[in-house]
Amino acid sequence: MSTFIGVLRKRFLAPSLASVGFADRGFPVTPTDATARLEAVPQAVVCGFEWAIEGASLWEIERRLALIEPEQRGFAYEGATMGYSILDAMPGGGRNKTRELLEGPGQPHIFLTYIGIGFAMARLPRPLWKNILPELSGVAYHPVMSWLAVDGYGFDRAYFDTKKWVDEQxxxxxxxxxxxxxxxxxxxxxxxxxxxxxxxxxxxxxxxxxxxxxxxxxxxxxxxxxxxxxxxxxxxxxxxxxxxxxxxxxxxxxxxxxxxxxxxxxxxxxxxxxxxxxxxxxxxxxxxxxxxxxxxxxxxxxxxxxxxxxxxxxxxxxxxxxxxxxxxxxx
Known part of the structure; x- marks a missing residue:
């Protein structure tokens, strides 16, 4: 269950669904059914992030994410990993939530959960990056594909600070x-x-x-x-x-x-x-x-x-x- 502190974290850290939409970001996109499906991707990420940053247990996270349609579920796991990575980086965070997620229900989505770690990197000072990638055991593609965390960091910066990273390259x-x-x-x-x-x-x-x-x-x-x-x-x-x-x-x-x-x-x-x-x-x-x-x-x-x-x-x-x-x- 969410705690009062968790609700505060969500209020101050979680972007709104509207704020990740193409119109609010000022992207030159003509709305169509296809672009609506694309917009659902960052919205699924936000949902996963909100649930994790509130401090929901792994048991609860797994069951909430199961409610997301299969096409978008991996993106919701991205968001949940982002939330848990931020919690683990905070003082007293314990550094266990992300590892338990990636070694548990997040395993089938390991490519995307690495990207979620990159989203967390975009919101944390660089000194905290040192321990952001958990040591994993029994997880395929680890640590080879952990470069997808840096990929996720690049995606986040281009998406949310487009002028600097895209317009100005x-x-x-x-x-x-x-x-x-x-x-x-x-x-x-x-x-x-x-x-x-x-x-x-x-x-x-x-x-x-x-x-x-x-x-x-x-x-x-x-x-x-x-x-x-x-x-x-x-x-x-x-x-x-x-x-x-x-x-x-x-x-x-x-x-x-x-x-x-x-x-x-x-x-x-x-x-x-x-x-x-x-x-x-x-x-x-x-x-x-x-x-x-x-x-x-x-x-x-x-x-x-x-x-x-x-x-x-x-x-x-x-x-x-x-x-x-x-x-x-x-x-």
Whole structure:
């Protein structure tokens, strides 16, 4: 049950549903049924966050999130992880809530719960980031995919401070996440790319123009984020996805990489919506199962002592699967 302190925390920390909507954020989005589905994503995050920041028990969180429709449930787990991460970072927080969530009912949504940790990072001073990623046991993709927390941080900053991070294309200050400060900006940009899909309401032309305004060196990671968002969250029909594929041009392999990661996240959660099937077919010419197979056969137990983190090595192997497609589209 919620406590009085929990209600106060929610009042001062939780954004309203309206404030995360496209109109309140000032995004140039024409309302349609598709954009309404996209808007439901941050709203689901807010619901999960409100329940967690109130201090609801893990038992209660699990049952509340079960009431969210399967398509949006992972996003609600993002919000719950964000809330628990903030509570754990507070004095006397105990640092256990997030770990128990990720080792328990959050496991099927591990890709998205990492993103929720990134949302918490956006609301906490950097000195508190040191202990924000819990040590997990028996959880697949840990700690390789923990870079999605930095992705989530980039998404949050682009979504809520669009002028600085999108209009002005500011660079984030490096941080030694997983001991790799040199990779921090790249993972951040992957999240910015996801945000561009939402900010532009899934409009392929507007998204491509937004990516193109960034320095060329940043565009590859932005495109991978676009592919992930378009596939996991939806927002475009068949013709829109075909246009997105065409517009990706020389960065097609990056777009495809994002699609594969989105398929991995959806299949791991055991719920794959129709728009994910559509995106895999149009963007990759593959079924969801075949796209998952790409992710599976390129996954390896890389050592973490080379110049690139294992996360990026996996991404590079996926990109290589689609490099000829990039060359064909560019030519």
């Amino acid at each position: 500011a660079d984030p200050e490096p941080y030694p996440w997983a001991g790799r400060p040199e990779y921090f900006g790249r993972a951040f940009d992957q999240g910015v790319g996801r945000a561009l899909w939402f900010i532009n309401g899934g409009n392929p032309g507007a998204v491509a123009e937004a990516v193109g305004r960034f320095a060329e060196a940043r565009q590859a990671d932005l495109w991978s984020g676009v592919g992930l968002a378009a596939t996991f969250a939806g927002g475009a029909d068949q013709s829109g996805l075909a246009e997105l594929r065409r517009l990706s041009g020389e960065f097609y392999d990056e777009l495809a990489l994002g699609v594969v990661f989105a398929v991995k996240a959806r299949t791991y959660s055991s719920y794959v919506p129709a728009h994910t099937h559509l995106a895999a077919g149009v963007l990759l010419d593959l079924s969801v199962q075949a796209a998952q197979n790409v992710g599976d056969r390129t996954e390896r137990a890389d050592g973490d002592d080379g110049p690139e983190p294992p996360y990026e090595l996996w991404r590079a192997r996926i990109r290589a699967e689609f490099a000829s497609g990039a060359q064909r589209l560019a030519g």
